[in-house]
Structures are given as structure tokens and as C-alpha cells.
Amino acid sequence: MQATAYTYDDATRSGSVLLDDGTPLPFDAAAxxxxxxxxxxxxxxxxIEVETAAGTGDGAAEGRAEGRRIVLITLQTL
Structure with a gap:
């Protein structure tokens, strides 16, 4: 999935991205x-690679940040 970096704190290596629909989604140092x-x-x-929390795979969290977390973030390459 693609997104745009929105915030980043180099001290904590965490921040957030904006999904293409404008939804912000945070990421932690592990990601x-x-x-x-x-x-x-x-x-x-x-x-980004996103993991959906158990129990929300039925589409209930589709289009929303709830139930999703970023597990990997890297630069988009062509």
C-alpha cells in the first residue's frame, strides 16, 4: 500500500503517514x-505494509485507521 509521510520524529523513530484517502495512520519505531x-x-x-487486528478482517475497519497498524514503512520506488 502507498502513503505519504506526514510526521516523523527522529528521536523516537515514529510518526504518521497519510493514506491516499487522507486518513492518518501512525507508525512506531519497529515499523x-x-x-x-x-x-x-x-x-x-x-x-507501507499494514496488519489488521484480529476480528476486523470483515471490512469493518475498511477505510478507517481503527484496527490497522503499520508493520513496515520504506520509500516508494518506481
Whole structure:
């Protein structure tokens, strides 16, 4: 899935992205580290992998941030 970097704190290696529908979704240091990045700037296009919490796979969380968490964030490449 693609998104746009929205915020990033280099001290905590966490931040948030904006999904293409404008929904913000936070990421933690584990997701940042999994992508092998050293720095992230707001506005950069990124590729994310999202894990859906158990029990929300029926579409109940479709289009919303609830029940989803980013497990990997890396730069989008062409």
C-alpha cells in the first residue's frame, strides 16, 4: 500500500503517514526499523505494509485507521 509521510520524529523513530484517502495512520519505531530507513521527510512517498487486528478482517475497519497498524514503512520506488 502507498502513503505519504506526514510526521516523523527522529528521536523516537515514529510518526504518521497519510493514506491516499487522507486518513492518518501512525507508525512506531519497529515499523520504521523494519524498512531499513535512516531518515524520513514529510511529503515523501512511502510504501507501507499494514496488519489488521484480529476480528476486523470483515471490512469493518475498511477505510478507517481503527484496527490497522503499520508493520513496515520504506520509500516508494518506481
Amino acid at each position: 520504521f526499523d523494519a524498512g531499513g530507513l535512516r531518515l524520513l521527510r514529510p511529503g515523501q512517498r512511502v510504501r
